[in-house]
Amino acid sequence: MKNIFLAFTLLITLIVKADEGMWLPQLLNALNINDMKKNGLKLSAEQIYSVNKSSLKDAIVQFAGGCTAEIISDQGLILTNHHCGYSAIAYHSTVEKDYLTKGFWAMNKNEEVYTPNLNATIIQRIEDVTDRVLKGVSMTITESKRDSITKANIKQIEKESIAGTHYESFIRPFFYGNEYYLFVVETFKDVRMVGAPPSSIGRFGGETDNWMWPRHNADFSVFRIYANKDNKPAEYSSENVPYKPKHVIPISLKGYKKDDFTMVYGFPGRTQEYLSSYAVDMIMNESDPLKVSLREKRLKIMNQDMLQNDAVRIAYASKYASIANYYKKWMGEMNGLKKYDALTKKQFFEQQFSESINGNPIKKEKYGHLFSELQKVYGEYKILNKQVDYYNECLMAIDAFAYARNYNTLFNELYKKQKGLSNTFDKTIAEYKKMGYYKNYNKSTDIKICEAMLNEYVKGVQANNRPYVLDSFIVSHNNDVKKMTEFLYANTNFVDRDKTESMLNDFEKNASLYEKDPVLYITNAILKYYNTSVFPQFQYDEREINELQKLYVQGQKEVFKNKKFYPDANSTLRIAYGKVNNYKPKDGVEYHYATTLDGTMEKEVEGHEEFTVPARLKELYLKKDFGRYTDKNGKMPVAFTASNHTTGGNSGSPVFNAKGQLIGTNFDRNWEGTMSDIMYNPNQCRNIVLDVRYTLFIIDKFAGAGYLLNEMKLIK
Ligand code: ARG
Ligand code: GLU
Numbered sequence: 001m002k003n004i005f006l007a008f009t010l011l012i013t014l015i016v017k018a019d020e021g022m023w024l025p026q027l028l029n030a031l032n033i034n035d036m037k038k039n040g041l042k043l044s045a046e047q048i049y050s051v052n053k054s055s056l057k058d059a060i061v062q063f064a065g066g067c068t069a070e071i072i073s074d075q076g077l078i079l080t081n082h083h084c085g086y087s088a089i090a091y092h093s094t095v096e097k098d099y100l101t102k103g104f105w106a107m108n109k110n111e112e113v114y115t116p117n118l119n120a121t122i123i124q125r126i127e128d129v130t131d132r133v134l135k136g137v138s139m140t141i142t143e144s145k146r147d148s149i150t151k152a153n154i155k156q157i158e159k160e161s162i163a164g165t166h167y168e169s170f171i172r173p174f175f176y177g178n179e180y181y182l183f184v185v186e187t188f189k190d191v192r193m194v195g196a197p198p199s200s201i202g203r204f205g206g207e208t209d210n211w212m213w214p215r216h217n218a219d220f221s222v223f224r225i226y227a228n229k230d231n232k233p234a235e236y237s238s239e240n241v242p243y244k245p246k247h248v249i250p251i252s253l254k255g256y257k258k259d260d261f262t263m264v265y266g267f268p269g270r271t272q273e274y275l276s277s278y279a280v281d282m283i284m285n286e287s288d289p290l291k292v293s294l295r296e297k298r299l300k301i302m303n304q305d306m307l308q309n310d311a312v313r314i315a316y317a318s319k320y321a322s323i324a325n326y327y328k329k330w331m332g333e334m335n336g337l338k339k340y341d342a343l344t345k346k347q348f349f350e351q352q353f354s355e356s357i358n359g360n361p362i363k364k365e366k367y368g369h370l371f372s373e374l375q376k377v378y379g380e381y382k383i384l385n386k387q388v389d390y391y392n393e394c395l396m397a398i399d400a401f402a403y404a405r406n407y408n409t410l411f412n413e414l415y416k417k418q419k420g421l422s423n424t425f426d427k428t429i430a431e432y433k434k435m436g437y438y439k440n441y442n443k444s445t446d447i448k449i450c451e452a453m454l455n456e457y458v459k460g461v462q463a464n465n466r467p468y469v470l471d472s473f474i475v476s477h478n479n480d481v482k483k484m485t486e487f488l489y490a491n492t493n494f495v496d497r498d499k500t501e502s503m504l505n506d507f508e509k510n511a512s513l514y515e516k517d518p519v520l521y522i523t524n525a526i527l528k529y530y531n532t533s534v535f536p537q538f539q540y541d542e543r544e545i546n547e548l549q550k551l552y553v554q555g556q557k558e559v560f561k562n563k564k565f566y567p568d569a570n571s572t573l574r575i576a577y578g579k580v581n582n583y584k585p586k587d588g589v590e591y592h593y594a595t596t597l598d599g600t601m602e603k604e605v606e607g608h609e610e611f612t613v614p615a616r617l618k619e620l621y622l623k624k625d626f627g628r629y630t631d632k633n634g635k636m637p638v639a640f641t642a643s644n645h646t647t648g649g650n651s652g653s654p655v656f657n658a659k660g661q662l663i664g665t666n667f668d669r670n671w672e673g674t675m676s677d678i679m680y681n682p683n684q685c686r687n688i689v690l691d692v693r694y695t696l697f698i699i700d701k702f703a704g705a706g707y708l709l710n711e712m713k714l715i716k
Helices: 003-017 024-031 033-038 082-094 145-159 277-308 310-339 341-357 361-367 370-395 399-418 426-432 445-459 468-476 483-490 496-507 505-512 519-560 597-603 616-621 671-677 692-702 706-711
Strands: 062-065 069-072 076-082 120-128 169-175 180-186 190-196 220-228 263-265 572-581 583-586 589-591 593-594 637-642 654-656 660-671 685-690
Touching: 024 033, 024 120, 062 076, 069 082, 069 660, 076 399, 082 190, 082 220, 082 310, 145 180, 145 660, 169 496, 180 220, 180 310, 220 399, 263 426, 263 660, 277 310, 277 341, 277 370, 277 445, 310 341, 310 671, 341 361, 341 370, 341 519, 370 445, 370 519, 399 426, 399 445, 399 505, 426 496, 445 483, 445 589, 468 483, 468 519, 483 519, 496 505, 583 671, 597 616, 597 637, 616 692, 637 692, 660 671, 685 692, 692 706
Parallel strands: none
Antiparallel strands: 062 069, 062 120, 069 076, 076 220, 120 180, 169 180, 190 220, 263 572, 263 654, 583 589, 593 637, 637 685, 654 660, 660 685
16 A cells, blocks of 8 residues: 555645746647736736737847846846856957956946847747648658658748848747647847846856855846847848837835745746656766766866966967856756666656556557567667767867867858859968967867877777777787877867968968878868768667657656646746755754855955955945845845746846746756756756846946936835
8 A cells, every 4th residue: 555655645746837838839828827926926927928919928038049037127128147148258258358257237228239249039929830740741751751841831931920020930849749839939139238237247157056055146148139220130230229119017125934926937948757767777878977977088188278378368268157057956966866766766657658558449559569569669769879978078179179070061061162162261271261260279288188089989889889090000009099199289280370360371271281190180080080980870779769759758748647847948938936045954954044144254265266246245234235126034045946947048037026026037957956857856946047136236326327227117
């Protein structure tokens, strides 16, 4: 009896976990609104998403392709994360005007700076087009026929949906292609930087605090969308005017308390919640550990060089941050999955699924083969996946190889030009000449990485799974990888700025000579091997897995009729809702859900790059000059955690209270909860939010840009 009960509760936690889910905003009425209201929401589904009336969705922006931002004034002012604006801030920074270090604030609209290639996209409408996409597709036709029919349908629908408008549109598959949705969007191209705090505030805590709670940084930056006189998107022009949005998000100064309703509205990038145990096994026991160990070696080498040399430190800062970011995430993910016993949970779920379909001949016929086939494909796929991991995280972790790889395009374009086929070469080579590659490159660091990575590769991949040319090259250097690396770097044009420049200057004349470059030779041998022996089968298996997953999700929906399903994140607009909540990271430890400026001061380490508190902030703190932004205890709130299901891409997303007022900006997840991309653990998964009162305090009191607050709708 006890066992049955246990099994039952385990199953229930597997299918209905509080706070889990990234929901489609246009389906709230059908799926979530009652539950949301039960949890405190005071808005109607229409107020959150509507096609005809203005709603919250009109103030949600996909920022720079991979992040989210929110509109907080009727003059197109948008708020996002510091790390989302980072490359724009860096773009405008010079040694003299170092906005990364000192921060940037436009004191009026004339000082706002246009940033090339920075886009802001707003969703106009979302439509279920499944039937239209699958029109003409039947069970009897071949896979490739089906692909070509759906592709043609998609193209047609996308075109029709925007005829006669300035909008853009795209269709994405959901639930592995069980459903298709159309997105009609408006993309603004004139986006200007308005303000950013110094890194000592925006990135306070740096890599040490990244993915961690408790948190003490103000990860925000401010931009403005500009439109033409008709309020439509336009290329940059001094004639453009601030965009007038359909909805402006009001900002609450009232704060929150534990268990208050919260909602995150944004563009989560990628999750994989419906995988089989075979996939989860591969990820947590093989792929994540491998990627983590390879990145660890690379980061260690970089770090040593960065500590020893200031120029290297600056050159590698952003590269290091991005490698370190997922290194730490994968580590958290595999630890979290293990601790939660994710594999057993998946296996148990599969057992329940099988038992349920076995009782029904029709379902058995349809789904009975799923697990044996998944097991079979994964048996092969995981070997290939390991090879692909080695390709991405080991071989192409060598900058010289990854850089040389790009040049194949240039050679091809040159040969096309010489044959009179097309001439894109002149334009492309001009771009190569402009490429700022060497700004972030240090040869001796790369040599160390190359040697370490090649050793890892030879150690980790069996000889029969390696490109023969690479092996014989190593043999020709007496199996001495160090010697071979030295030879490569001494004889290539891809690791010295001067050599690369002079190569680009007489590229046309001497192309055949440059094509014999030893680094290019090795890189192309690797590419050739992967293109013939790994990638085709890998992609074939991926398609097969996708087909099986498509069926598996369909089966889950049939078997667990009462469960509400949400599609995996795919960089489309979603809603997550949950509560302000604390958590217990380990036995005997409980984290409070909110932090204050006291904690920033406690973390201060003078002279430490990640933990320096700027003098002006310290002064405000000591004078307790917090203005109207304090919490109930008179302290300056900084960040909080809540149980919203989020992932990469949700950075910068607005976090709302029950009334649809802004209480913060999402910027991270807790380390113990990064497993939520694969399996959501309600006890451990938390999103991390910058308290909007700290944002306003920094703008107003620290930066003296309080004039911006006049544009905002503040709720006191
Ligand atoms: N972990 C956050 C996200 O996934 C922030 C990354 C940027 N910050 C950093 N310290 N590297 O993107
Ligand atoms: N920092 C992440 C981003 O850039 C959000 C954290 C997460 O993965 O949840 O989107």
